[in-house]
Amino acid sequence: MLSFVHRGFCRVISNNSPNISRIMSYVAEERGRPNTLDYRIYYKNSEGQYISPLHDIPWLVSESPRVYNMVCEVPRWTNSKMEIATKESLNPIKQDVKKGKLRYVANCFPHRGYIWNYGAIPQTWENPGHKDKNTGQCGDNDPIDVCEIGSKICKRGEVIQVKVVGVLAMIDEGETDWKVIGINVNDEDAPKINSIGDVEKMKPGYLDATREWFKIYKIPDGKPANCFAFNGDYKDREFAEETIAETHRFWVESHSGTLKCDFAMENICCSDSKFKIDGKAATKILEAAPALDEAEEVTDEKAEKWYYTSLLQGQL
Template structure:
């Protein structure tokens, strides 16, 4: 994770846990706003912030409404949220995370899906061989995209591979995933369709008849969400509850000082082990496939 460090705060597996980011000089920053989207100046390689390593269950996410946007665990009805192992899947089946400096604008109705954005950075499913660590910042090649409709909102899922993966050169588009990792795309749709069912929610739906769009389509979506973020960070769009505090974005009225950034982190108690993971997290959950 060259160039970036993470610092744990609060208690593990509790609502106080936070993972803050800093640069190689130890200066705190926002993984949402300060890490650049483009990784190498090419059209299809991007920085990805890993929120959830493959095979794990804790639903970690960038805290979009908090200063400096640390990673935290989602909470539901006062309980820490873990995704169920919906048979035959174990936790998340990819390294899961987000592209920085992107925003799915909730005031914008997407022409292709007919639904508004979900007010988050765009999600990424990284399909490489390495199991990443929470808070890693990796460079990924966009290969395609899936349009999930989550409770009436457009929730794009980028399919990507770590550019440093031993097999990365063999993957240039979504058809390569279908050819070289048979069944993976079908498993991805199945996972997203059913992962909320154990919580009592209906199956998720998809645009385009659950089909994946190609790399070019994915890059256009990434570019449009990057433009929405630019409007957000410069106050040209309503913030929609997003905390835009940053330390490096030029022309942003939300930029803060290094001292202020450190104060945000110091306001959170130091790290401790905290609670253990509930035993039922490792159980299989079976459901009838429709």
């Protein structure tokens, strides 16, 4: 079992303002062998119930000031492409797979793995049936992504609280894939970073590096460079928060049955959801997963090799 414990909040689904009801804590539990196809990270709440990090951890911690929960899928400087398994019951974190092989992000010089703590805001859904009025593209069918720019390297699966300062609109193979820029509220720089402009002042070059990273990271896989809406400009905090709220509304509508979603929807805490299950059913789901075992050695060269993408292919 992972050693960290996170203190968060539990709430009831509502189309109105969040109803924050009581303090909860979350414990992440590993199953399977790390660096293999069967590795998973599941979650428990303070009552000992297994929960879905996508559906049962609230998106919003507080409304004023506005603070969000973020599930860290990928710690900074690592390469394993971990993600919330949207199609699996209880939505554990797992490593993405392509053609039967675990996926790793290439080290595109001078970047080493992911250059931020990377994760998602729970209870959000970038609806693939909705064409965004600004980007002209539909959503990518995932929870909305967050690049957390604080100084601490998070643990895989950790749940932190972030303040949002802006967003980048990446267009990935014809889909809108929002990249929210946020900072851990407990970071030493958090009081000084309240806008995209503050990021550039406090961490000069980080926003340019982020845009470059997203532009080139798939080129070593033989894919073209990604492009962006708004000429690659970052949108401000207000725009970002409106975008997050929209993806939360899509998630709410998917649980009410108004919108059809292909996620695994089982949950414990969402009282208005058509897909709520009890603790026994959730435990049964987890017990079907293999027990935690020793990690396999990573043999994929992408985890260590340098790719001089921008220099050799002239994509920037």
